[in-house]
Amino acid sequence: MRGFPRRRWSDPEREAGKETGLAPKPAQQDASRSALFAVANADLRTNPKKRTAGRILVVDDEAHVRTMIAATLERQGYQVMLASGGREAQDALDQDSFELILTDIVMQDGNGLALLERIHAENPNLPVIMVTAIHDISVAIDSMRRGAYDYVLKPFEREHLVATVQRALEHRQALQESRTYQQNLEQVVRARTEMLRQAMEDLEHSYDVTLEALGDALDLKDSETEGHSKRVTAYTIALARAMGISPGEIKVIARGAFLHDIGKMAIPDQILRKPGKLTPEEQGIMREHCARGYQMLRKIPFLAEAAEIVFTHQEHYDGSGYPNSLKGIAIPVGARIFAVADTLDAITSDRPYRVARTFDAARQEIIRCSGTQFDPTVVEVYLRIPNELWLELRSEITGQNRRFSTFDISPPLSAPSQ
């Protein structure tokens, strides 16, 4: 070990067993620093809980230095393992775990700085104290820049060594506690997020149950709407998905489609159930169902957006619809999609005054009304979908007590990006 003041280890006092094996205090040693270490050590003696016992690896190529450091630390209750150089240290690190490393800087089989860098790369939270002779001080400082926790100058005092070791172990413990705290915090955040997600899911479910209750209430009043509402919802969702509309927006559109005729609850039975043709006055009252439905839903927060579709579901693309003769894209896209789905189901379903027509017939009618009643963009998307899909959706719903929450609003795999 270069520059190590060997004479200090053969000091007569130490030979006589008065000292612990470490160098006596050099004359030039700063007295105030000694006093500080003495205070720190006294604190450890009076408050043993502050001491952090740990496994320490001591790396030095001089056996008597290793032995003396070990003896000092073992007397403090630490478990010490010894290594005579970088290679042995690496073997020890591979086989065992340590809370602290004390390493000489200049050794026969390599540089302590290289060992420091390896340790730092593999285990950045493992503190390393460099042990060095006075004239290596610049190297010691450089080692701290490279991640060493501290350095101890040789010859060292027992108190200084013990206090530095204790401080390093407490630093490591603080780092570990901070990491554990962070991990616990992350776990708590994950758990809370999951709880929140679950609560949102429950809330969504209760929304759907409320929505279904509204639909059931309308069915009691107008039994004709039951299957119609569900089929129109399924067709509207299929069209909206094909148009690349986001799942969040589709949910709103689906709710609007499902409840489009909810305002009919406010229409007198003699008009709603009249078998024959309505008079112009009755027709006027019947047309109020859009605004009545809107008024019913707009105050319900989760249905407020869907209420817009309920309000505009009878508007025509060319402005010939009601209640506000809205035109083109002034009509919400959900209502424009719904209009095609609604006609598709109306034509292909039995009515008291006529039997159902085919999906091909519906297709011809929708093409005929593209640009007048219907948005041509929606019609174009509709025409890309084969009749088999509508037949499949229709047979899925017919005869089933289909719940609103079971409709699939997820985007298709090939959905174009919005």
Ligand SMILES: [Fe+2]
């Ligand atoms: Fe309607």
